[in-house]
Amino acid sequence: MNPTLELLHPYPFQRLAALTANLEPAALTRINMAIGEPRHPAPDLVIAELTGALDALSTYPSTRGTAALRAAIADWLARRFQLPPGAIDAERHVLPTSGSREALYAVVQARVDRRAERPVVVMPNPFYQIYEGAALLAGAEPYYVNTGGTHGTVMDIKAIPRAILERTEVVITCSPGNPTGQVMGRDEYGELLELAHRHDFLIVADECYSEIYPDEAQPPEGLLAAAIAHGVHDFAHCVAVHSLSKRSNVPGLRFGFVAGEAEFMAALFTLRTYFGSAPSQLAQRAAVAALADETHVRENRRQYREKFTDVIAILDGVLPVTRPEGGFYLWVPTPIDDEAFVAGLYATQNLLALPGSYLSRPSGGQDPGAGHIRLALVGPRAECQEGAYRLRSYVESLT
Numbered sequence: 001m002n003p004t005l006e007l008l009h010p011y012p013f014q015r016l017a018a019l020t021a022n023l024e025p026a027a028l029t030r031i032n033m034a035i036g037e038p039r040h041p042a043p044d045l046v047i048a049e050l051t052g053a054l055d056a057l058s059t060y061p062s063t064r065g066t067a068a069l070r071a072a073i074a075d076w077l078a079r080r081f082q083l084p085p086g087a088i089d090a091e092r093h094v095l096p097t098s099g100s101r102e103a104l105y106a107v108v109q110a111r112v113d114r115r116a117e118r119p120v121v122v123m124p125n126p127f128y129q130i131y132e133g134a135a136l137l138a139g140a141e142p143y144y145v146n147t148g149g150t151h152g153t154v155m156d157i158k159a160i161p162r163a164i165l166e167r168t169e170v171v172i173t174c175s176p177g178n179p180t181g182q183v184m185g186r187d188e189y190g191e192l193l194e195l196a197h198r199h200d201f202l203i204v205a206d207e208c209y210s211e212i213y214p215d216e217a218q219p220p221e222g223l224l225a226a227a228i229a230h231g232v233h234d235f236a237h238c239v240a241v242h243s244l245s246k247r248s249n250v251p252g253l254r255f256g257f258v259a260g261e262a263e264f265m266a267a268l269f270t271l272r273t274y275f276g277s278a279p280s281q282l283a284q285r286a287a288v289a290a291l292a293d294e295t296h297v298r299e300n301r302r303q304y305r306e307k308f309t310d311v312i313a314i315l316d317g318v319l320p321v322t323r324p325e326g327g328f329y330l331w332v333p334t335p336i337d338d339e340a341f342v343a344g345l346y347a348t349q350n351l352l353a354l355p356g357s358y359l360s361r362p363s364g365g366q367d368p369g370a371g372h373i374r375l376a377l378v379g380p381r382a383e384c385q386e387g388a389y390r391l392r393s394y395v396e397s398l399t
Helices: 003-007 012-020 044-051 054-058 067-081 099-111 130-137 186-199 223-229 244-248 262-274 281-291 295-315 338-349 381-397
Strands: 094-097 120-125 141-146 168-174 202-206 238-243 256-260 329-333 372-376
Touching (some): 003 130, 054 281, 067 094, 067 223, 067 281, 094 099, 099 168, 099 202, 120 130, 130 141, 168 186, 186 202, 186 223, 223 238, 223 256, 238 244, 238 262, 244 295, 256 262, 295 329, 338 372, 338 381
Parallel strands (some): 120 141, 202 238
Antiparallel strands (some): 094 256, 238 256
């Protein structure tokens, strides 16, 4: 067996299953707010496109994607991030993938040079665990940058030692962040771009939550737009990863894409011809329809706004919670150890949450996930309200 597999940590949901395995939950209907699986209905236009494309089952999908798909991706990026005309070349700058997880893994494998001495992949902490797994399986050392603090930035890149930066091959960002919901600004991207050019590393921006935000007038910044704003018109050292799972409520479609530096995209294409399955022709056709429509995305955001308003109001006075800048997670401080809190919440309320320490690693003398839980507000509005009332009841029972 590949010995590197022994370095991988159990996935957070495996750990949650082990934590609750021997507990007898309260005799209430179970509410699962632990997993970030979108549960709003899939758009009718996507369903219609899928059912009308069944003839495509007899055709292998193209690794590059159809010309219509590449054009749809390029057009959406230009509209969403207000890129200059012609900034995105549909032939050179984009590739479809089977969701963002596969994309993130493949990007790291394509970029890390195993011949380098002790290569490093920098990532936010807490984080989506595929970042760490991709780094380890590429033969790189993960370096964790704590987030969620009050220093005004999502990732305090200036705190990374020069010796680490000199070995860095990839810096992964996540904005809006999972689980904190923090959003990176243009100035923060500018600092990162300057370091990327100085130390020759690739910035990989995980933007799969970019379309879930509270203010319709203030969508989160994106890496590609920030690059152009800072004079990097060729997207050198930049790739952004997107997914339709959260934007369009189609996690089962398994559709995402990567966009950025043309030279890197050519290398990624070479890798993907050997590794990675292209999205099916059905998924590609459905993606074209989804990317052309924003009505269902605005409705999606409206529903999340309502749920955040409800849940925060219910928890007011018992837990210090605030509305995130993006995403659909509530990052909640706990009055006791986060594992013990989740176990008690499950046993007494039949409510599942995810311990924050399952999403982080000790770094810099602290564990930024410890003492928190992550709640995914993905269920129906009434279910989220009931979950918040149960959470409030449990916290009040601890005092």
